[in-house]
Amino acid sequence: MIRVVILGAGNVAQHLYAAFLKQKSINVIQCYNRKGVLLHPNQNKNTITQDINLLKEADIYVLAVSDDAIKKVALQLPFKGKLVVHTSGSVPIEMLDNSNKKGVFYPLQTFSKDKDVDFSTVPFCLEAENEDDLKLLKDLAGSLSKKVYKISSEQRNVLHVSAVFVNNFTNHLFSVGNDICQEHNIPFEILHPLILETTNKITKMPPSEAQTGPAIRKDNQTIERHLNILSHASQKELYKILTKAIQSKYGKKL
Protein backbone atom coordinates (compact mmCIF):
# COMPACT_ATOMS: atom_id res chain seq x y z
CA MET A 1 0.00 0.00 0.00
CA ILE A 2 1.45 3.37 -1.06
CA ARG A 3 0.42 6.18 1.29
CA VAL A 4 -0.10 9.43 -0.63
CA VAL A 5 -0.73 13.03 0.43
CA ILE A 6 -2.03 15.39 -2.28
CA LEU A 7 -1.39 19.12 -1.99
CA GLY A 8 -3.49 21.42 -4.18
CA ALA A 9 -7.12 21.53 -5.30
CA GLY A 10 -7.01 22.16 -9.06
CA ASN A 11 -7.85 19.92 -12.03
CA VAL A 12 -4.78 17.72 -11.70
CA ALA A 13 -5.27 17.25 -7.94
CA GLN A 14 -8.92 16.33 -8.40
CA HIS A 15 -8.37 13.92 -11.30
CA LEU A 16 -5.44 12.22 -9.54
CA TYR A 17 -7.50 11.86 -6.36
CA ALA A 18 -10.36 10.22 -8.28
CA ALA A 19 -7.93 7.87 -10.04
CA PHE A 20 -6.05 6.90 -6.83
CA LEU A 21 -9.38 6.27 -5.08
CA LYS A 22 -10.08 3.36 -7.45
CA GLN A 23 -6.74 1.67 -6.72
CA LYS A 24 -6.51 -0.81 -3.85
CA SER A 25 -2.74 -0.44 -3.75
CA ILE A 26 -2.93 3.32 -3.08
CA ASN A 27 -4.25 5.13 -0.03
CA VAL A 28 -4.64 8.90 -0.20
CA ILE A 29 -4.42 9.47 3.51
CA GLN A 30 -4.69 13.25 3.44
CA CYS A 31 -5.18 16.30 1.21
CA TYR A 32 -4.07 19.84 1.84
CA ASN A 33 -5.35 23.03 0.28
CA ARG A 34 -5.74 26.53 1.70
CA LYS A 35 -9.53 26.63 1.34
CA GLY A 36 -10.06 23.14 2.72
CA VAL A 37 -12.20 22.05 -0.26
CA LEU A 38 -12.96 18.39 -0.98
CA LEU A 39 -11.27 16.96 -4.07
CA HIS A 40 -14.09 14.47 -4.63
CA PRO A 41 -17.73 14.17 -3.49
CA ASN A 42 -16.90 10.85 -1.76
CA GLN A 43 -13.95 12.24 0.17
CA ASN A 44 -14.09 12.07 3.97
CA LYS A 45 -13.85 15.59 5.45
CA ASN A 46 -11.41 14.34 8.09
CA THR A 47 -8.82 13.71 5.37
CA ILE A 48 -8.71 17.42 4.42
CA THR A 49 -6.50 19.94 6.16
CA GLN A 50 -5.99 23.68 5.68
CA ASP A 51 -2.94 23.66 7.95
CA ILE A 52 0.25 22.53 6.23
CA ASN A 53 1.85 21.93 9.65
CA LEU A 54 -0.65 19.12 10.33
CA LEU A 55 0.48 16.94 7.40
CA LYS A 56 0.63 13.25 8.28
CA GLU A 57 3.42 10.83 7.48
CA ALA A 58 3.16 9.39 3.97
CA ASP A 59 5.32 7.68 1.33
CA ILE A 60 4.82 10.34 -1.34
CA TYR A 61 3.73 13.97 -1.15
CA VAL A 62 2.26 15.08 -4.49
CA LEU A 63 2.41 18.84 -5.07
CA ALA A 64 -0.39 19.27 -7.61
CA VAL A 65 -0.26 23.05 -7.38
CA SER A 66 0.29 25.76 -10.00
CA ASP A 67 3.81 26.14 -11.42
CA ASP A 68 4.31 29.41 -9.56
CA ALA A 69 3.34 27.89 -6.19
CA ILE A 70 5.62 24.80 -6.31
CA LYS A 71 8.68 26.48 -4.80
CA LYS A 72 6.70 28.23 -2.06
CA VAL A 73 4.69 25.17 -0.97
CA ALA A 74 7.81 22.95 -1.04
CA LEU A 75 9.52 25.41 1.32
CA GLN A 76 6.60 25.37 3.75
CA LEU A 77 6.62 21.60 4.26
CA PRO A 78 7.20 20.93 7.99
CA PHE A 79 9.25 17.71 7.56
CA LYS A 80 12.56 16.54 6.12
CA GLY A 81 13.84 13.57 4.09
CA LYS A 82 10.48 12.63 2.55
CA LEU A 83 9.75 12.05 -1.16
CA VAL A 84 8.12 15.20 -2.53
CA VAL A 85 7.10 15.35 -6.20
CA HIS A 86 5.52 18.01 -8.37
CA THR A 87 3.22 17.37 -11.36
CA SER A 88 4.36 20.10 -13.73
CA GLY A 89 5.50 19.76 -17.32
CA SER A 90 7.76 22.77 -17.26
CA VAL A 91 9.22 23.21 -13.76
CA PRO A 92 12.70 21.70 -13.19
CA ILE A 93 13.10 19.18 -10.37
CA GLU A 94 15.54 21.56 -8.63
CA MET A 95 12.68 23.95 -7.87
CA LEU A 96 11.72 21.61 -5.01
CA ASP A 97 13.37 22.14 -1.65
CA ASN A 98 16.63 20.42 -0.72
CA SER A 99 15.35 19.38 2.71
CA ASN A 100 13.28 16.60 1.09
CA LYS A 101 13.90 14.00 -1.63
CA LYS A 102 12.81 15.45 -4.97
CA GLY A 103 10.80 13.92 -7.78
CA VAL A 104 8.50 14.66 -10.71
CA PHE A 105 5.20 12.90 -11.40
CA TYR A 106 3.94 14.53 -14.59
CA PRO A 107 0.83 13.18 -16.33
CA LEU A 108 1.14 14.42 -19.93
CA GLN A 109 -2.49 15.15 -20.72
CA THR A 110 -4.86 18.11 -20.88
CA PHE A 111 -7.41 17.98 -18.04
CA SER A 112 -10.84 19.58 -18.11
CA LYS A 113 -12.83 20.27 -15.00
CA ASP A 114 -15.95 18.25 -15.71
CA LYS A 115 -14.58 15.56 -17.98
CA ASP A 116 -13.49 12.17 -16.64
CA VAL A 117 -9.95 11.12 -17.49
CA ASP A 118 -9.06 7.60 -18.57
CA PHE A 119 -5.66 7.44 -16.90
CA SER A 120 -4.85 4.05 -18.44
CA THR A 121 -3.77 5.85 -21.63
CA VAL A 122 -2.13 8.88 -19.99
CA PRO A 123 1.68 8.89 -20.30
CA PHE A 124 3.41 9.56 -16.96
CA CYS A 125 6.81 11.27 -17.14
CA LEU A 126 8.79 10.43 -14.01
CA GLU A 127 11.98 11.80 -12.53
CA ALA A 128 13.69 11.12 -9.19
CA GLU A 129 17.07 11.59 -7.52
CA ASN A 130 17.68 7.90 -6.85
CA GLU A 131 16.57 4.46 -8.01
CA ASP A 132 14.42 3.66 -4.95
CA ASP A 133 12.37 6.82 -5.33
CA LEU A 134 12.04 6.22 -9.06
CA LYS A 135 10.78 2.69 -8.39
CA LEU A 136 8.15 4.01 -5.97
CA LEU A 137 7.01 6.58 -8.54
CA LYS A 138 6.90 3.84 -11.20
CA ASP A 139 4.70 1.73 -8.92
CA LEU A 140 2.41 4.69 -8.29
CA ALA A 141 2.14 5.68 -11.99
CA GLY A 142 2.04 2.05 -13.11
CA SER A 143 -1.04 1.39 -11.00
CA LEU A 144 -2.90 4.01 -13.08
CA SER A 145 -1.35 3.77 -16.55
CA LYS A 146 0.51 1.42 -18.84
CA LYS A 147 2.58 4.29 -20.23
CA VAL A 148 5.30 5.20 -17.78
CA TYR A 149 8.49 6.98 -18.93
CA LYS A 150 11.66 8.07 -17.18
CA ILE A 151 12.14 11.62 -18.42
CA SER A 152 14.78 14.13 -17.32
CA SER A 153 13.93 17.75 -16.54
CA GLU A 154 15.59 18.79 -19.78
CA GLN A 155 13.58 16.26 -21.81
CA ARG A 156 10.41 17.33 -20.00
CA ASN A 157 11.07 20.89 -21.10
CA VAL A 158 11.41 19.72 -24.68
CA LEU A 159 8.19 17.70 -24.39
CA HIS A 160 6.46 20.78 -23.05
CA VAL A 161 7.47 22.87 -26.08
CA SER A 162 6.29 20.08 -28.40
CA ALA A 163 3.03 19.92 -26.46
CA VAL A 164 2.51 23.64 -27.06
CA PHE A 165 2.79 23.01 -30.82
CA VAL A 166 0.57 19.92 -30.97
CA ASN A 167 -2.01 21.05 -28.41
CA ASN A 168 -2.17 24.84 -27.84
CA PHE A 169 -1.20 25.95 -31.34
CA THR A 170 -3.24 23.22 -33.01
CA ASN A 171 -6.26 24.26 -30.96
CA HIS A 172 -5.76 27.83 -32.19
CA LEU A 173 -5.85 26.60 -35.80
CA PHE A 174 -9.14 24.84 -35.01
CA SER A 175 -10.33 28.16 -33.61
CA VAL A 176 -9.37 29.99 -36.80
CA GLY A 177 -11.19 27.34 -38.87
CA ASN A 178 -14.23 27.79 -36.65
CA ASP A 179 -14.13 31.59 -37.08
CA ILE A 180 -13.89 31.33 -40.87
CA CYS A 181 -16.90 28.96 -40.95
CA GLN A 182 -18.96 31.15 -38.60
CA GLU A 183 -18.34 34.26 -40.71
CA HIS A 184 -19.88 32.45 -43.66
CA ASN A 185 -22.71 30.70 -41.77
CA ILE A 186 -21.27 27.23 -42.22
CA PRO A 187 -21.56 24.79 -39.29
CA PHE A 188 -18.03 23.98 -38.05
CA GLU A 189 -19.18 20.42 -37.27
CA ILE A 190 -18.84 19.64 -41.01
CA LEU A 191 -15.08 19.69 -40.35
CA HIS A 192 -15.13 17.46 -37.25
CA PRO A 193 -14.70 14.13 -39.10
CA LEU A 194 -11.76 15.59 -41.07
CA ILE A 195 -10.13 16.79 -37.86
CA LEU A 196 -10.58 13.42 -36.15
CA GLU A 197 -9.12 11.59 -39.16
CA THR A 198 -6.15 14.01 -39.39
CA THR A 199 -5.28 13.20 -35.79
CA ASN A 200 -5.98 9.53 -36.13
CA LYS A 201 -3.58 9.32 -39.08
CA ILE A 202 -0.53 10.58 -37.20
CA THR A 203 -0.88 7.88 -34.57
CA LYS A 204 -0.32 5.44 -37.46
CA MET A 205 2.31 7.17 -39.60
CA PRO A 206 4.87 9.97 -39.12
CA PRO A 207 3.15 13.37 -39.63
CA SER A 208 5.63 14.30 -42.37
CA GLU A 209 4.29 11.38 -44.45
CA ALA A 210 0.70 12.47 -43.86
CA GLN A 211 1.25 16.03 -45.12
CA THR A 212 -1.17 17.04 -47.90
CA GLY A 213 -2.70 20.27 -49.21
CA PRO A 214 -1.97 23.18 -51.57
CA ALA A 215 1.25 24.21 -49.76
CA ILE A 216 3.12 20.94 -50.25
CA ARG A 217 1.68 20.61 -53.78
CA LYS A 218 2.88 24.18 -54.50
CA ASP A 219 -0.59 24.84 -55.90
CA ASN A 220 -0.16 28.62 -56.12
CA GLN A 221 -3.53 29.21 -57.77
CA THR A 222 -5.40 27.68 -54.81
CA ILE A 223 -3.14 29.46 -52.31
CA GLU A 224 -3.91 32.82 -53.95
CA ARG A 225 -7.66 32.10 -53.98
CA HIS A 226 -7.56 31.10 -50.30
CA LEU A 227 -5.71 34.29 -49.34
CA ASN A 228 -8.40 36.32 -51.12
CA ILE A 229 -11.16 34.57 -49.16
CA LEU A 230 -9.57 35.28 -45.77
CA SER A 231 -10.92 38.56 -44.42
CA HIS A 232 -8.64 39.12 -41.42
CA ALA A 233 -5.00 40.19 -41.68
CA SER A 234 -4.03 37.81 -38.85
CA GLN A 235 -5.60 34.85 -40.69
CA LYS A 236 -3.77 35.81 -43.90
CA GLU A 237 -0.49 36.10 -41.99
CA LEU A 238 -0.89 32.63 -40.40
CA TYR A 239 -1.82 31.15 -43.79
CA LYS A 240 1.29 32.64 -45.43
CA ILE A 241 3.73 31.69 -42.65
CA LEU A 242 2.46 28.10 -42.39
CA THR A 243 2.46 27.69 -46.17
CA LYS A 244 6.03 28.97 -46.28
CA ALA A 245 7.05 26.65 -43.41
CA ILE A 246 5.59 23.61 -45.20
CA GLN A 247 7.21 24.56 -48.50
CA SER A 248 10.62 25.12 -46.96
CA LYS A 249 10.40 21.81 -45.08
CA TYR A 250 9.43 19.73 -48.10
CA GLY A 251 10.94 21.90 -50.83
CA LYS A 252 14.05 19.80 -51.25
CA LYS A 253 12.15 16.54 -51.46
CA LEU A 254 9.85 17.60 -54.32
Add this chain to the structure above:
Amino acid sequence: MIRVVILGAGNVAQHLYAAFLKQKSINVIQCYNRKGVLLHPNQNKNTITQDINLLKEADIYVLAVSDDAIKKVALQLPFKGKLVVHTSGSVPIEMLDNSNKKGVFYPLQTFSKDKDVDFSTVPFCLEAENEDDLKLLKDLAGSLSKKVYKISSEQRNVLHVSAVFVNNFTNHLFSVGNDICQEHNIPFEILHPLILETTNKITKMPPSEAQTGPAIRKDNQTIERHLNILSHASQKELYKILTKAIQSKYGKKL
Protein backbone atom coordinates in the same frame (compact mmCIF):
# COMPACT_ATOMS: atom_id res chain seq x y z
CA MET B 1 -31.64 1.86 -58.37
CA ILE B 2 -29.29 4.75 -59.18
CA ARG B 3 -27.00 3.98 -62.12
CA VAL B 4 -23.57 5.55 -61.63
CA VAL B 5 -20.50 5.93 -63.86
CA ILE B 6 -17.23 6.81 -62.12
CA LEU B 7 -14.50 8.62 -64.07
CA GLY B 8 -10.99 8.60 -62.56
CA ALA B 9 -8.83 6.06 -60.73
CA GLY B 10 -7.42 7.93 -57.70
CA ASN B 11 -8.15 7.59 -53.98
CA VAL B 12 -11.59 9.19 -54.12
CA ALA B 13 -12.66 7.10 -57.12
CA GLN B 14 -11.52 3.89 -55.43
CA HIS B 15 -13.07 4.62 -52.05
CA LEU B 16 -16.37 5.73 -53.61
CA TYR B 17 -16.46 2.59 -55.76
CA ALA B 18 -15.93 0.37 -52.69
CA ALA B 19 -18.66 2.23 -50.79
CA PHE B 20 -21.18 2.14 -53.68
CA LEU B 21 -20.51 -1.59 -54.14
CA LYS B 22 -22.01 -2.28 -50.69
CA GLN B 23 -25.26 -0.42 -51.48
CA LYS B 24 -28.16 -2.31 -53.05
CA SER B 25 -29.71 0.95 -54.22
CA ILE B 26 -26.65 1.90 -56.28
CA ASN B 27 -25.25 0.23 -59.37
CA VAL B 28 -21.87 1.38 -60.65
CA ILE B 29 -22.43 0.27 -64.23
CA GLN B 30 -19.12 1.48 -65.62
CA CYS B 31 -15.79 3.10 -64.79
CA TYR B 32 -13.53 5.09 -67.06
CA ASN B 33 -9.85 5.83 -66.68
CA ARG B 34 -7.08 6.24 -69.25
CA LYS B 35 -5.05 3.26 -68.04
CA GLY B 36 -8.03 0.94 -67.71
CA VAL B 37 -7.17 -0.02 -64.12
CA LEU B 38 -9.65 -1.73 -61.81
CA LEU B 39 -10.93 0.40 -58.92
CA HIS B 40 -11.46 -2.65 -56.71
CA PRO B 41 -10.24 -6.27 -56.70
CA ASN B 42 -13.85 -7.50 -57.08
CA GLN B 43 -14.60 -5.29 -60.07
CA ASN B 44 -15.63 -7.02 -63.30
CA LYS B 45 -13.18 -6.11 -66.09
CA ASN B 46 -16.08 -5.60 -68.49
CA THR B 47 -17.19 -2.58 -66.48
CA ILE B 48 -13.92 -0.73 -67.20
CA THR B 49 -13.34 1.34 -70.31
CA GLN B 50 -10.35 3.36 -71.53
CA ASP B 51 -12.43 4.98 -74.27
CA ILE B 52 -14.51 7.92 -73.08
CA ASN B 53 -16.64 7.65 -76.20
CA LEU B 54 -17.93 4.24 -75.07
CA LEU B 55 -19.57 5.55 -71.87
CA LYS B 56 -22.95 3.96 -71.17
CA GLU B 57 -26.15 5.71 -70.18
CA ALA B 58 -26.35 6.39 -66.43
CA ASP B 59 -28.18 8.63 -63.97
CA ILE B 60 -25.05 10.28 -62.57
CA TYR B 61 -21.52 10.63 -63.96
CA VAL B 62 -19.04 11.17 -61.11
CA LEU B 63 -15.84 12.93 -62.18
CA ALA B 64 -13.47 11.78 -59.43
CA VAL B 65 -10.44 13.21 -61.21
CA SER B 66 -7.81 15.75 -60.13
CA ASP B 67 -8.87 19.40 -59.92
CA ASP B 68 -6.85 20.29 -63.01
CA ALA B 69 -8.46 17.54 -65.11
CA ILE B 70 -12.12 18.33 -64.31
CA LYS B 71 -12.62 20.90 -67.09
CA LYS B 72 -10.88 18.78 -69.72
CA VAL B 73 -12.70 15.54 -68.93
CA ALA B 74 -16.07 17.33 -68.71
CA LEU B 75 -15.46 18.74 -72.20
CA GLN B 76 -14.65 15.28 -73.63
CA LEU B 77 -17.94 13.69 -72.52
CA PRO B 78 -19.71 12.40 -75.67
CA PHE B 79 -23.31 13.11 -74.50
CA LYS B 80 -25.54 16.02 -73.55
CA GLY B 81 -28.15 16.81 -70.90
CA LYS B 82 -26.89 14.27 -68.33
CA LEU B 83 -26.09 14.96 -64.66
CA VAL B 84 -22.31 15.32 -64.34
CA VAL B 85 -20.78 16.00 -60.92
CA HIS B 86 -17.25 16.56 -59.69
CA THR B 87 -15.91 15.60 -56.25
CA SER B 88 -13.60 18.54 -55.56
CA GLY B 89 -13.57 20.83 -52.54
CA SER B 90 -12.17 23.80 -54.38
CA VAL B 91 -13.37 23.77 -58.01
CA PRO B 92 -16.49 25.89 -58.74
CA ILE B 93 -19.50 24.13 -60.29
CA GLU B 94 -19.15 26.34 -63.40
CA MET B 95 -15.93 24.53 -64.33
CA LEU B 96 -18.13 21.70 -65.63
CA ASP B 97 -19.35 21.91 -69.23
CA ASN B 98 -22.63 23.63 -70.13
CA SER B 99 -23.69 20.80 -72.42
CA ASN B 100 -24.59 18.69 -69.36
CA LYS B 101 -26.38 19.34 -66.07
CA LYS B 102 -23.82 20.32 -63.45
CA GLY B 103 -23.40 19.23 -59.85
CA VAL B 104 -20.92 18.74 -57.01
CA PHE B 105 -20.60 15.62 -54.87
CA TYR B 106 -17.82 16.48 -52.42
CA PRO B 107 -16.97 14.09 -49.57
CA LEU B 108 -15.19 16.27 -47.00
CA GLN B 109 -12.60 13.84 -45.71
CA THR B 110 -8.94 13.03 -46.22
CA PHE B 111 -8.48 9.70 -48.00
CA SER B 112 -5.44 7.45 -47.76
CA LYS B 113 -4.68 4.79 -50.29
CA ASP B 114 -4.65 1.71 -48.07
CA LYS B 115 -6.99 2.78 -45.31
CA ASP B 116 -10.68 1.88 -45.37
CA VAL B 117 -13.10 4.78 -45.08
CA ASP B 118 -16.22 4.66 -42.90
CA PHE B 119 -18.44 6.77 -45.15
CA SER B 120 -21.28 6.81 -42.61
CA THR B 121 -19.51 9.67 -40.81
CA VAL B 122 -18.19 11.51 -43.88
CA PRO B 123 -19.98 14.82 -44.55
CA PHE B 124 -21.11 15.15 -48.17
CA CYS B 125 -21.31 18.69 -49.57
CA LEU B 126 -23.76 18.77 -52.47
CA GLU B 127 -24.57 21.34 -55.11
CA ALA B 128 -26.81 21.16 -58.19
CA GLU B 129 -28.50 23.47 -60.67
CA ASN B 130 -32.05 22.34 -59.91
CA GLU B 131 -34.09 20.61 -57.21
CA ASP B 132 -34.46 17.29 -59.06
CA ASP B 133 -30.72 16.90 -59.51
CA LEU B 134 -30.12 17.90 -55.89
CA LYS B 135 -32.61 15.28 -54.75
CA LEU B 136 -30.83 12.59 -56.76
CA LEU B 137 -27.47 13.62 -55.25
CA LYS B 138 -29.04 13.60 -51.78
CA ASP B 139 -30.30 10.05 -52.39
CA LEU B 140 -26.84 8.97 -53.58
CA ALA B 141 -24.98 10.61 -50.66
CA GLY B 142 -27.68 9.64 -48.16
CA SER B 143 -27.22 5.98 -49.01
CA LEU B 144 -23.60 6.25 -47.78
CA SER B 145 -23.72 8.86 -45.02
CA LYS B 146 -26.02 10.49 -42.49
CA LYS B 147 -24.29 13.83 -42.96
CA VAL B 148 -25.48 15.45 -46.15
CA TYR B 149 -25.27 19.22 -46.65
CA LYS B 150 -26.38 21.58 -49.43
CA ILE B 151 -23.32 23.79 -49.89
CA SER B 152 -22.82 26.51 -52.53
CA SER B 153 -19.55 26.80 -54.49
CA GLU B 154 -18.72 29.91 -52.46
CA GLN B 155 -19.33 28.11 -49.16
CA ARG B 156 -17.32 25.13 -50.41
CA ASN B 157 -14.38 27.44 -51.06
CA VAL B 158 -14.64 28.75 -47.51
CA LEU B 159 -14.80 25.20 -46.15
CA HIS B 160 -11.71 24.36 -48.16
CA VAL B 161 -9.73 27.21 -46.60
CA SER B 162 -10.89 26.13 -43.14
CA ALA B 163 -9.90 22.58 -43.96
CA VAL B 164 -6.39 23.77 -44.83
CA PHE B 165 -6.11 25.29 -41.34
CA VAL B 166 -7.57 22.36 -39.39
CA ASN B 167 -5.99 19.59 -41.48
CA ASN B 168 -2.89 20.62 -43.48
CA PHE B 169 -1.57 23.28 -41.10
CA THR B 170 -2.43 21.24 -38.01
CA ASN B 171 -0.56 18.29 -39.48
CA HIS B 172 2.46 20.53 -39.99
CA LEU B 173 2.38 21.47 -36.29
CA PHE B 174 2.33 17.74 -35.46
CA SER B 175 5.33 17.42 -37.73
CA VAL B 176 7.19 20.20 -35.92
CA GLY B 177 6.38 18.55 -32.57
CA ASN B 178 7.72 15.27 -33.95
CA ASP B 179 10.94 16.95 -35.15
CA ILE B 180 11.53 18.59 -31.76
CA CYS B 181 11.08 15.24 -29.99
CA GLN B 182 13.34 13.39 -32.44
CA GLU B 183 16.15 15.92 -32.00
CA HIS B 184 16.12 15.16 -28.27
CA ASN B 185 15.58 11.39 -28.53
CA ILE B 186 12.10 11.48 -27.07
CA PRO B 187 9.49 9.14 -28.58
CA PHE B 188 6.76 11.26 -30.23
CA GLU B 189 4.16 8.66 -29.17
CA ILE B 190 4.26 10.19 -25.65
CA LEU B 191 2.30 13.06 -27.19
CA HIS B 192 -0.30 10.91 -29.02
CA PRO B 193 -2.83 10.81 -26.12
CA LEU B 194 -2.58 14.60 -25.71
CA ILE B 195 -3.18 15.09 -29.44
CA LEU B 196 -6.19 12.75 -29.44
CA GLU B 197 -7.69 14.52 -26.42
CA THR B 198 -7.10 17.98 -27.94
CA THR B 199 -9.09 16.94 -30.99
CA ASN B 200 -11.73 15.14 -29.02
CA LYS B 201 -12.36 18.25 -26.94
CA ILE B 202 -13.26 20.51 -29.85
CA THR B 203 -16.01 18.13 -30.98
CA LYS B 204 -17.61 18.85 -27.58
CA MET B 205 -16.93 22.57 -27.05
CA PRO B 206 -15.96 25.56 -29.25
CA PRO B 207 -12.16 25.60 -29.76
CA SER B 208 -11.94 29.13 -28.35
CA GLU B 209 -13.20 27.78 -24.99
CA ALA B 210 -10.66 24.96 -25.07
CA GLN B 211 -7.65 27.26 -25.55
CA THR B 212 -4.93 26.76 -22.92
CA GLY B 213 -1.16 27.23 -22.70
CA PRO B 214 1.50 29.87 -22.00
CA ALA B 215 0.34 32.18 -24.81
CA ILE B 216 -3.21 32.72 -23.50
CA ARG B 217 -1.88 32.86 -19.90
CA LYS B 218 0.66 35.48 -21.03
CA ASP B 219 3.28 33.41 -19.20
CA ASN B 220 6.28 35.26 -20.66
CA GLN B 221 8.84 33.35 -18.62
CA THR B 222 7.75 30.01 -20.11
CA ILE B 223 7.50 31.53 -23.60
CA GLU B 224 11.10 32.79 -23.35
CA ARG B 225 12.33 29.42 -22.10
CA HIS B 226 10.55 27.64 -24.95
CA LEU B 227 12.07 29.97 -27.54
CA ASN B 228 15.53 29.19 -26.14
CA ILE B 229 14.93 25.45 -26.47
CA LEU B 230 13.91 25.66 -30.14
CA SER B 231 16.96 25.21 -32.31
CA HIS B 232 15.58 26.10 -35.75
CA ALA B 233 14.74 29.63 -36.86
CA SER B 234 11.59 28.39 -38.62
CA GLN B 235 10.34 26.74 -35.41
CA LYS B 236 11.02 29.93 -33.44
CA GLU B 237 9.18 31.99 -36.03
CA LEU B 238 6.10 29.72 -35.92
CA TYR B 239 6.14 29.78 -32.11
CA LYS B 240 6.26 33.58 -32.05
CA ILE B 241 3.59 34.13 -34.71
CA LEU B 242 1.16 31.63 -33.17
CA THR B 243 1.74 33.03 -29.67
CA LYS B 244 1.06 36.53 -31.00
CA ALA B 245 -2.07 35.32 -32.82
CA ILE B 246 -3.44 33.71 -29.64
CA GLN B 247 -2.64 36.75 -27.52
CA SER B 248 -4.23 39.20 -29.95
CA LYS B 249 -7.36 37.01 -30.20
CA TYR B 250 -7.87 36.66 -26.44
CA GLY B 251 -6.13 39.84 -25.31
CA LYS B 252 -9.31 41.80 -24.86
CA LYS B 253 -11.04 39.10 -22.85
CA LEU B 254 -8.33 38.79 -20.23
